[in-house]
Amino acid sequence: MGVDVSKQSVDVCVLWGDDILLEKGISNTISCIESFMESFFKKHSFTASDVLVCAEYTGKYTYPLCLACERVRVDLWLENPYVIKHSGGLERGKNDRQDAKKIARYARRYEDKVCLFVLPEQAIGSLRELVSEQELYIVDKNKYQAQLTDEKGFMNSQDYREKSARLNILLKDLKAVIKQIERKIQKIIEGDETLSRQFKLLCSIDGVGERTAVKVIVETNAFRDFTDARKFCCHAGVAPFSYTSGSSIRSRNRVSHRADKSIKSLLHMGALTAATRTKGELHEYYLKKVSEGKNKMSVLNAVRAKLVHRMFAVIRNNKFYEKDYLNTLA
Structure with a gap:
């Protein structure tokens, strides 16, 4: 049918x-x-x-x-x-x-x-709706905030003051609504033992914030729909693919635009934080690859992939991320 x-x-x-x-x-x-x-x-x-x-x-x-x-x-x-x-x-x-x-x-x-569809649990369904609504308001907030900063020196001062007053009213309401959604999301997560555990495990990783953790939980259906980090890298648009044909087309490997851009943007911000603003293994990796002449965006993409693999690893092992982990078999 x-x-x-x-x-x-x-x-x-x-x-x-x-x-x-x-x-x-x-x-x-x-x-x-x-x-x-x-x-x-x-x-x-x-x-x-x-x-x-x-x-x-x-x-x-x-x-x-x-x-x-x-x-x-x-x-x-x-x-x-x-x-x-x-x-x-x-x-x-x-x-x-x-x-x-x-x-x-x-x-x-x-x-x-055939891949049969199963309705997600009520908690995941509610989280999905809240995350979608939150993203909508955040986009509007950033848009109005940009109006305040970008037009300050390029319009009549009186007109700018009146416009900024109106924009600040909108921004205040948007910030209040976003905070309300964040509290609702936190309440749902705390009310579910599995979601609460997964949330804490993901947030133990450098570069993975609360928004990223919630988004990954929603996108993976609490890690039921995705069990392989490599497949999720493909879904998030951080997996590179080759583009060759015969002897005439020899393009460099690059990521596909057919991906979930919302999760990719969150992973990018997390990679920036882990690679450039936080001391640790990923920061050292980033500096090493850049010093070798690697393209910065390519290195950041590798950091994004590493974050995905770390998220799936902590969930698989049910252990918090250890920054100074030593392999006992080494």
Whole structure:
């Protein structure tokens, strides 16, 4: 069953073998989706175990579908839209009905690669929403703060004073809301033993602050969705890839832009702190590589990767990071 999700509606295409059994559009609400599935099972004498629902992950818009599938106990596969888009070859034209058919055929063809979606725990879901809201307010705060500092000497003094007074009101409210969200995040973490332990382990690493620790916990679903540091480096955009073809294209290795930029920016700030502002192993590593002639940004990217590996190591070993650790086998 291929499902194309939009804000107001979902288009459904059901394949039985290679034949189209049903095509229908319904409202994107939990009750409508649940009612459709129950009536479909009853009409065609199917059970939940006979059906695989596949949809593109479109953020919040897939929430009703996820809840409806959980209630009727049907398997749900949420796939990356980019993967589905580039799986069908050359196409002309686009509409929701055609997209639902394309998703159904993708699921039929790549059924052996299915990765079933599981709703995250309530604490992780709440943290995800709070982190997203916090990032929104921080962007606005930085934008208004830049207005205060950048325009001071480039406009009439009276106009600047009036504008700065209005901006300070906005900044005060934003700072208060951000603090409120931070307290809520802390309360949720402290109320969950696993999250609290992971948070403390991550914050024991130089260069990993509270925002970075919470973001990594959310992105990894408390380290359930990611268990390999190398895969998370790829997700965060810090893993370098080669770009070569024949004898004509010999580009240097570089990171991919297809990554989660929000976690990458936090890792970058943490790498800057650990490499340039804090005395320790990463600072010595940074100075050594720069003195050897390495590009500074390349070295910082290596530091970002080291932070990721250290985060996964403390979680795997369930031990706080030891700055002066000595290998007993050495």
